[in-house]
Amino acid sequence: MLDERKKKVLQAIVEEYINTAEPVSSNSLTNHYGLNCSSATIRNEMAELEKIGYLDKTHTSSGRIPSAKGYRYYVDELINDQAISLEEIKYISSKLETKVNEIEDLTKITANTISEVTHYTTVSIGPKTTSQLIEEIKFVLLGSRMMMAVILTDTGLVKETIIKFDEDINEKQVETMNYMFNHKLKGQPIETIDRPLEEYLYDEMTYSVNVIKPVIEQIKKVLEEDKIYLEGANKSFDLPEFNSLEVAKNFVNILDTKELVSDMLNTGFAEDINVYIGEENEKEELKDFSVVTFKHKVNGKDLGTIGIIGPKRMDYSKVISVMKYISKKLDDNSK
Amino acid sequence: MLDERKKKVLQAIVEEYINTAEPVSSNSLTNHYGLNCSSATIRNEMAELEKIGYLDKTHTSSGRIPSAKGYRYYVDELINDQAISLEEIKYISSKLETKVNEIEDLTKITANTISEVTHYTTVSIGPKTTSQLIEEIKFVLLGSRMMMAVILTDTGLVKETIIKFDEDINEKQVETMNYMFNHKLKGQPIETIDRPLEEYLYDEMTYSVNVIKPVIEQIKKVLEEDKIYLEGANKSFDLPEFNSLEVAKNFVNILDTKELVSDMLNTGFAEDINVYIGEENEKEELKDFSVVTFKHKVNGKDLGTIGIIGPKRMDYSKVISVMKYISKKLDDNSK
DNA sequence: TTTAGCACTCTTTTGTTTTGATTGCTAAAC
């Protein structure tokens, strides 16, 4: 447990470093952050904070920077989750009032808003279909060998996909499929679309596997796939840590690797907001970055997941404040 | 008009520079590229090529690099459009045989293939709807205040969009719309969806503007918008020119600016393959890069546009060879 | 427990020298 002054020193160093990106010296802290003691005293505190692992030095005679552990303590104990200005509140409110036709658009807009306000890069995916219930499936014949399937879920998510056949199909067949699929799936969770359904349909329906098989396959595929949206990739390049070519390159590599981003957004949701600092990230590639993920929900319904990716020296207070405010705002809007 | 030896020298310098990214010295060229003369002679040729603007020097005592004009001459006169290996041919062939459900997926696969083979970043958009004919429009009711519109064009392009209403609508209304829209639009070019249609529908249909208006607006919107796909952004970062932070930053900025990319893909199609070298690009932001765009068609039908963006020191021979081969291959596949 | 004072450390900056690659020019060779 840290005493009050140590907390103040740690907080001061973290916030100062977040602002300036320069190692923080004992001198620069005197008479700031409520620290009314000499630089020598602060130096002693710093030495102790370093000994217990909250601070690092870049070299013997440099100022201090927070360690991953230091950032973690800051996020858990010292954060200010009201770090958001009136202008920002206004901006966010106006952006979130945009009318959208699809839930995914709301995710996009939210991700864009977060990126604009925080000046970090965001990645996002739409709502997960797993655990949602099928409200309706509609098949629409397009030409003679092509059909569109539209799936509507209980939370208002709409997914559609095109299915091509190797043989002609007719309106009658489409109608039968419409009836059969809905009969079997309406009100059921999406996982129901699986082997048993396939067998049932093969039994019940007179026509060939050539028709049913691609339908089920394609529907499963479209329900599983995560579309990734990227916002403000360029914003990160204004940060001093991106002056290192290696960092910049790693960053572009991460954003270019869909599986990585997808995993990043799909792991660990003990909380609605999760913070992974440097090495806390499971993936090796992310160890020089921090990731904050945010599952945005309305009335408990998943609306998609947004991740902020930036340097470890991320403005956690700002990021978390913005997320919390957006969360609240979305809930209000839905009422 | 350049004499034979000058052509050889220019070609040698361009290709050498493309390979090594280092200024080319007179010495390194002797006994290569069929140049059987001394370095002094090559130096004299170089001096003349520089005088007439085909070469540049980075400083007084450095080797030569091609100027934009030099690259242009190379692209117009010296290029080898068979610069493609057997492995690459095999790879491309196998990739292009992937079965796709949507035309846009073909564009994506082609762009990805080009990026893989050339090691450059590609951007792409699907086919333009303008000038296509409407084959069919289908409206599907989803719930009570939501509808999906699916538009099918003569080239097999499928576009769909969700429309939300402020009032309930019923199956009957949807059917009427289905009839009216198809009656008026089937076989017509997409531009037909405009004021006159709107007025016609207002006159003919009994229900309110609240229903027709969002339908037309949303359809127009979805038909106009370009979805941009990006492939291999990270590949560029392995090139030495991206060691300059300014270049790297500009590059990410370009890719992040959708209008810029969109404009890039939508300008000037005198030829199917267009090459813009450095300052030849209309946009200021692109002046340090070269862009090669490729409108891929089958039987004269637009299938989308793919652009390669890379350094001015781009391997034009490779890029153009790949594009030409893909063009041919797609045509063959369609038969 | 706090702080003033100071030696020590290490980075950053600045300047200087050296090295080496490459050219342009001149004059001789072909």
Added chain:
DNA sequence: GTTTAGCAATCAAAACAAAAGAGTGCTAAA
């Protein structure tokens, strides 16, 4: 007339050296 050998001149890049400056850690006094 064209080509080439030879060589001084040029300039970037690397290596080295010195100085400046920022910050710490420790000691001893307050």
